[in-house]
Amino acid sequence: MSNPTMRSSDLVSAAGAKRPTKADVVIIGNGALGMFLADELIERQVGSVVVVGPSNRDTGASQAAGAMLGCFGETTTESLRTDAARTRFELGISAHDKWPEALRRLDEFKPSDRPLQTTTESHIILNSVGAELDTVNFAAIIDALDQYDKPWKEVDPTDIPGYNPRTESRALRAIHLPTEGAVDARGVLASLERRLRHGGAILLDQTVRRLVGSDEAVTGVELDDGHLIEAGAVVVAAGIHSESLVRTVFDVPDLMPTFPGLGFAMIAKRTGGEPFTSVVRTPNRGFACGLHVVPQGGGLEYYGATNRLVNTISSVTWMADVRFLAQYSMQQLDERAAIHEVTKWCSGNRPVTLDGFPLVGWMPPSGLYLMTGTYRDGFHCAPLLAEHVANELQGKSGIIDSIFQPMRKPVATRTMEWSIDEYVTHSLAAWFETGAQAAPQMTTSQLTDYYRNMAVQTYEQLGVDYGLGPDILWYAQGNLHGARRVARFLRTFKGDGDVAQPAGATTGTGGTR
Amino acid sequence: MPAYQPSVADTVRSLVTKQLNLNGYSQDLRPDDNLWSLGMTSLTCLGLMLSIEDTFEIELPEEALKEATFRSINTISAAVESSRK
Numbered sequence: 001m002s003n004p005t006m007r008s009s010d011l012v013s014a015a016g017a018k019r020p021t022k023a024d025v026v027i028i029g030n031g032a033l034g035m036f037l038a039d040e041l042i043e044r045q046v047g048s049v050v051v052v053g054p055s056n057r058d059t060g061a062s063q064a065a066g067a068m069l070g071c072f073g074e075t076t077t078e079s080l081r082t083d084a085a086r087t088r089f090e091l092g093i094s095a096h097d098k099w100p101e102a103l104r105r106l107d108e109f110k111p112s113d114r115p116l117q118t119t120t121e122s123h124i125i126l127n128s129v130g131a132e133l134d135t136v137n138f139a140a141i142i143d144a145l146d147q148y149d150k151p152w153k154e155v156d157p158t159d160i161p162g163y164n165p166r167t168e169s170r171a172l173r174a175i176h177l178p179t180e181g182a183v184d185a186r187g188v189l190a191s192l193e194r195r196l197r198h199g200g201a202i203l204l205d206q207t208v209r210r211l212v213g214s215d216e217a218v219t220g221v222e223l224d225d226g227h228l229i230e231a232g233a234v235v236v237a238a239g240i241h242s243e244s245l246v247r248t249v250f251d252v253p254d255l256m257p258t259f260p261g262l263g264f265a266m267i268a269k270r271t272g273g274e275p276f277t278s279v280v281r282t283p284n285r286g287f288a289c290g291l292h293v294v295p296q297g298g299g300l301e302y303y304g305a306t307n308r309l310v311n312t313i314s315s316v317t318w319m320a321d322v323r324f325l326a327q328y329s330m331q332q333l334d335e336r337a338a339i340h341e342v343t344k345w346c347s348g349n350r351p352v353t354l355d356g357f358p359l360v361g362w363m364p365p366s367g368l369y370l371m372t373g374t375y376r377d378g379f380h381c382a383p384l385l386a387e388h389v390a391n392e393l394q395g396k397s398g399i400i401d402s403i404f405q406p407m408r409k410p411v412a413t414r415t416m417e418w419s420i421d422e423y424v425t426h427s428l429a430a431w432f433e434t435g436a437q438a439a440p441q442m443t444t445s446q447l448t449d450y451y452r453n454m455a456v457q458t459y460e461q462l463g464v465d466y467g468l469g470p471d472i473l474w475y476a477q478g479n480l481h482g483a484r485r486v487a488r489f490l491r492t493f494k495g496d497g498d499v500a501q502p503a504g505a506t507t508g509t510g511g512t513r
Numbered sequence: 514m515p516a517y518q519p520s521v522a523d524t525v526r527s528l529v530t531k532q533l534n535l536n537g538y539s540q541d542l543r544p545d546d547n548l549w550s551l552g553m554t555s556l557t558c559l560g561l562m563l564s565i566e567d568t569f570e571i572e573l574p575e576e577a578l579k580e581a582t583f584r585s586i587n588t589i590s591a592a593v594e595s596s597r598k
Contacts, residue, residue, distance in 0.1 A: 454556070457556045458556060458559075460560070461556050461557065461559045461560035461563070462559070462560075462563070463560075463563065476559075477555075477556065477559075478555075479578075480558070480559060480562050480578040480579075481575060481578050483559045483562070483563070484562065484563065484566070484578070487563055
């Protein structure tokens with residue numbers, strides 16, 4: 001397979017050329033991944049760069065992101081359990097180190113006086129709402145911090161600025177992470193736009209209808225109005241839209257499915273009381289990223305977030321999610337949030353791959369590069385991935401592990417038994433977190449049996465032998481469309497060797513927790 | 514004399530019987546019986562859908578992936594016939 005590096009002879013005039021017909025690189029997608037990549041390419045002065053994406057970024061993950069710069073705060077019991085998961089985790093650590101330089105570049109282009117980095121620290125709280133999953137993930141965070149020799153200390157939850165939960169939901173423990181903060185996602189994206197325009201990149205407020213070329217070579221893109229742009233390389237960084245775009249030229253059954261992880265968050269203006277000065281969050285919770293508040297500057301606070309895998313890409317918000325987020329923000333973070341003024345509803349779709357790992361690398365058709373599947377930390381990883389992809393576009397060595405190559409068998413990190421256990425644990429966590437109630441005589445072990453039976457039956461019906469993550473298993477169990485996509489993809493690998501044990505990955509013991 | 518070719522409905526009946534564990538009652542199953550009333554769940558429907566697609570080598574359109582499509586032998590057979598056109 002050969003892939004083109006950029007050719008200076010293909011340069012189009014950036015100045016004034018609003019609708020180019022040629023570019024060295026066309027990046028599809030103007031979220032964090034696409035924009036940071038464009039910035040890196042412009043910084044390296046390697047050719048003409050066109051970024052295509054709707055300016056409102058509707059349905060995108062980046063425009064709705066909380067943009068916590070946290071890798072240790074995201075730690076779960078799974079994060080360091082296998083070689084593959086550890087490799088993924090360390091991607092986040094490496095990304096963390098890229099942010100000071102990224103923010104330095106952007107500072108002069110920020111759209112207002114508000115700082116792009118809204119806080120440099122986090123507090124992780126452990127309360128009793130999130131069930132056992134909270135407890136084990138809280139312990140996993142501390143263990144990871146110690147393993148990587150990162151600073152943290154136990155603090156009195158009542159000393160956390162802004163933290164004012166209802167009495168029945170008060171934290172039992174809390175730790176302070178002095179080096180994990182957050183950025184203003186929308187401010188960073190606006191700054192990138194300004195910097196890119198200043199640097200000569202062309203940003204097109206459009207969408208791409210299809211890739212131009214064949215399953216052997218991609219030579220450009222066709223925009224939604226039929227306009228064609230010839231490109232030396234096409235980078236698909238369009239989040240949840242990426243898979244369908246790739247399939248316009250390369251529709252193969254063993255292309256990893258990517259599912260929309262529809263999430264909801266809201267930005268509110270504080271109307272009273274002590275403001276939060278740090279990220280305050282729970283550990284990751286059942287099927288989702290935990291409850292969190294992120295200071296935004298200017299008296300604004302971001303409250304997030306929900307996550308559910310869905311069939312259709314949209315920017316809708318479920319009433320249940322509004323209720324969930326509002327109620328638990330007031331209950332578990334600050335009861336005064338009840339009278340805060342919501343200034344923005346954030347809804348976006350995280351790109352969730354079937355195996356939970358990103359898809360980053362050249363595709364079989366020459367000239368086509370894929371960069372997606374980053375699930376819930378695409379924003380955080382964007383500066384690092386930009387450097388990696390820019391290297392590869394220039395024909396240089398990449399800086400991340402080859403495990404993320406897009407045309408791979410699904411990375412296996414769990415046995416079937418482990419998968420079922422994990423599904424049960426997440427389901428119980430979601431049960432208690434959402435305030436569901438059973439008859440008094442129904443015990444937790446009976447709930448456990450119910451969820452275990454559901455998981456076992458789901459696997460029997462799917463007829464697959466790959467241990468799915470709890471979110472994917474929940475999704476496949478819940479609807480025919482999702483089940484079909486999961487089953488069809490995994491069945492393409494049946495009888496094809498070691499899908500359960502790819503190089504670089506080890507599974508768990510399968511024992512119960 | 515041409516070899517016997519089971520009809521779509523016959524094959525669907527066979528798949529439904531197996532999926533819902535109705536062995537021994539297959540002949541009592543009428544084409545318009547409500548399968549959901551005979552014990553089909555969302556999970557067994559999932560397996561039935563996959564076996565229907567595998568057996569007939571079809572892909573049901575997305576709009577057909579709903580409860581009503583799998584209501585009876587008749588509705589399933591109609592969806593299969595439609596997908597084969």
